[in-house]
Structures are given as C-alpha cells and as structure tokens.
Amino acid sequence: MALSTRPSAPASAGARMRLAMQTERPLQIVGAINANHALLAQQAGFQAIYLSGGGVAAGSLGVPDLGIVGLEDVLTDVRRITEICPLPLTVDADTGFGASAFNVARTTRSLIAAGAAAMQIEDQAGAKRCGHRPNKEVVTLPEMVDRIKAAVDARSDPEFVIIARTDALASQGRQSALDRLAACIEAGADVAFPEAVPDLEGFRDFARALPAPILANITEFGQTPMLTVDELAAADVAIALYPLSAFRAMNRAAQRTYAAIRRDGTQRAMLDEMQTRMELYESIGYFTYEEKLDALYAGKAA
Structure with missing residues (x-):
C-alpha cells in the first residue's frame, strides 16, 4: 500500500506552468530550497516555485555559486521536490551544465524526466558568477542561441517552458541584452529574463521591445529594487521571481537559534x-x- 500523498495532476508539469502564467500576472514564483519549503509555498497560496542554482550550491553543497554545482546535484533536489509537491517547478540550469549543445540537450531531457516544468538557461561563460556580482562574462550571441536551440529541440514535453536569461546588461548595455533576448525568442525561448535590471523603467523597456513574457528577478541585496507586484504589472512584467527569500530568512533564523542555545544553554x-x-x-x-x-x-x- 503506497504512502504517497501527492495529488494526481491531469496535465504535464510544463502545461501546469503555462496555466499558472495565464491565471496570475505577474506570476509570483518563490524559491524553495527543499521539498519541505515547496509544501510551505504551496500552503501559502503560491502557484509556482523555483529551484535556484545558487540555492543548490549554498544550501545543498555549502559552496559558492561559481559553477561548482553539477547536473546530478540539481536533479537530486528537483526529484525530491517534484515527488512531493505538484506546483510547477522552474529550475535554474545555469549555462546548461556543459560546454556544448549536447550537454544542454541532456540537461533539458533530464530535467523533464525529473518532473520540472521549466528551465532557465543563461549566456554566461565558463565559471559563472551570481547575476548580481561584478566581472561577469558572456558567450557570443551565436553560442547563446545554440544553447536555446538545443534545449528547444531536446524537450520531450512540448509544453515545457524555456526561459532565456541574459547577463549582458551589466557589461554590454541595454541594446546588447535586447538583441540577445530577441534572438533567443526567435530560436524558441518562451520567456525573456534580463538579469540585474536596475529600475522599473528598464523592465518596461524590455516588455515593450520583446514579443515574449518578461521575468523580473526580485532578489534581495542585488542590483534590482524591491518592486511590488503592482509596479511590475504596470510595467507589463509577466513573472516576478523571488529565488532565495525564504532561504535567507531560514539562514538568519538558524544563526540566531544556534547563538541562543550556545549562549543560554537552552533553546x-x-x-x-x-x-x-x-x-x-x-x-x-x-x-x-x-x-x-x-x-x-x-x-x-x-
């Protein structure tokens, strides 16, 4: 007799993600560092969740977000979340976990098989950095387009959502970021993710110029201000992402609790x-x- 309490889902994970994008705008996607937090997000009323690459690095491995995480590290966390929580899960796939289109294709197939609803793939080069840190390097536009084409061609679920992220805004400027995202959309990407946008007007510019939904990364302590969903809606942003909010709060709570037990000899x-x-x-x-x-x-x- 099975003990699973996971609700049955009539549609693919990708289809559930697309439905969430249609029914809530901007769609608030919160980061869930583990299966327990995924359930808490569901119980709070969110319609979609996110697994951050930086969260896997720091939370599961205890290392910096500098390209150290591998595909299997991510898949372990993805499976644990999707086995217990029916919310569509977007996964940070970094640069595709490899140097070639073959790696991107394998990553795409593996994420779909593990139950993910969407993947985010970026245009950083080599040992990638957090999107809100300096000295980021990006690959050429053709190489980024090849990454997107490889992901599109590899998806066995046609509803699986592919999110193209560019980090070019900081180093190459707005026009380069726009050109990159436009080329990615033409190659089949479903959502455009300009990273580290410094103001609301910047999001409005991307939304006006690009024929795809725009994702705004509202991460804390970065380059983007803490914009509200109403402000983002006014700028025609489709998705508001909060990748590590609960993780940061959890870490601070753990620090305080450990300090109190050590100091007081009791909790x-x-x-x-x-x-x-x-x-x-x-x-x-x-x-x-x-x-x-x-x-x-x-x-x-x-």
Missing part, C-alpha cells in the same frame, strides 16, 4: 520563533501517512 528563548511540532506535522501531512500506516498494519493483523 527556551527561541521557542516563539519556532514552527511547532504540530505545525510541522500538518504541513507535511503526517497524520495522513499515519492513518495509512495504521490501516496497512491493521490489514496484516486481520
């Missing part, structure tokens, strides 16, 4: 900030599992 001072045992049980469906387990053993006893 009493932190209890009001903790999720209770019952709240955790409710969030992960503990009692449903327990009921099924009891029924399973009751059947064996009979």
Whole structure:
C-alpha cells in the first residue's frame, strides 16, 4: 500500500506552468530550497516555485555559486521536490551544465524526466558568477542561441517552458541584452529574463521591445529594487521571481537559534520563533501517512 500523498495532476508539469502564467500576472514564483519549503509555498497560496542554482550550491553543497554545482546535484533536489509537491517547478540550469549543445540537450531531457516544468538557461561563460556580482562574462550571441536551440529541440514535453536569461546588461548595455533576448525568442525561448535590471523603467523597456513574457528577478541585496507586484504589472512584467527569500530568512533564523542555545544553554528563548511540532506535522501531512500506516498494519493483523 503506497504512502504517497501527492495529488494526481491531469496535465504535464510544463502545461501546469503555462496555466499558472495565464491565471496570475505577474506570476509570483518563490524559491524553495527543499521539498519541505515547496509544501510551505504551496500552503501559502503560491502557484509556482523555483529551484535556484545558487540555492543548490549554498544550501545543498555549502559552496559558492561559481559553477561548482553539477547536473546530478540539481536533479537530486528537483526529484525530491517534484515527488512531493505538484506546483510547477522552474529550475535554474545555469549555462546548461556543459560546454556544448549536447550537454544542454541532456540537461533539458533530464530535467523533464525529473518532473520540472521549466528551465532557465543563461549566456554566461565558463565559471559563472551570481547575476548580481561584478566581472561577469558572456558567450557570443551565436553560442547563446545554440544553447536555446538545443534545449528547444531536446524537450520531450512540448509544453515545457524555456526561459532565456541574459547577463549582458551589466557589461554590454541595454541594446546588447535586447538583441540577445530577441534572438533567443526567435530560436524558441518562451520567456525573456534580463538579469540585474536596475529600475522599473528598464523592465518596461524590455516588455515593450520583446514579443515574449518578461521575468523580473526580485532578489534581495542585488542590483534590482524591491518592486511590488503592482509596479511590475504596470510595467507589463509577466513573472516576478523571488529565488532565495525564504532561504535567507531560514539562514538568519538558524544563526540566531544556534547563538541562543550556545549562549543560554537552552533553546527556551527561541521557542516563539519556532514552527511547532504540530505545525510541522500538518504541513507535511503526517497524520495522513499515519492513518495509512495504521490501516496497512491493521490489514496484516486481520
């Protein structure tokens, strides 16, 4: 008797992502560092979630976001999330996890097989950097277009969403970023992601110039201001991404809790900030599992 509580989904993950993009605008996509956070995002009412490459690096591996993460590292987290949470998951695929179109194709097929709904692929070169850090280098436009074409050709689910991200704005300027995204859309990308846009007018310019939905990365402590969904809607932005908000808050909470226990010799001072045992049980469906387990053993006893 299976213990899974995952709801059945009538459509592919990619189709669920496209439906979410149609029913909410801007579609708020929040980062989920693990399966537990994916469930919490679902319970908060979000219609889509995101797995950050920087989050996999820092959260799962404890290393910087400098191209150290490999495809299998990402797939492990993707599978854990999609096996338990039905929300469409967008995955940060960095530069495709390899130097050739063959690598991008393999990444695309693997993400679809693991249950992802969308992938983000960028035009950085070599040992990539966080999109809001200096000294980023980008590949040539033809190489970026080849990455997109490889992903488009490799997708077994025609509804799987391909997001083209460019980091050219910081180093080459607005026109280069526009040219790159336009070429990626022509090559089959579904969504345009200009990284590190410094103001609302910049998003408005991209939305006016490009024939595809625009994604705004509203990450904290970066180059883009903390714009509201109303402001983004007024600029015709289709997707608002919050890749690591909960992860940053979780880390700060852990730091405070560890410091308090070490300082006080007890966790009493932190209890009001903790999720209770019952709240955790409710969030992960503990009692449903327990009921099924009891029924399973009751059947064996009979």
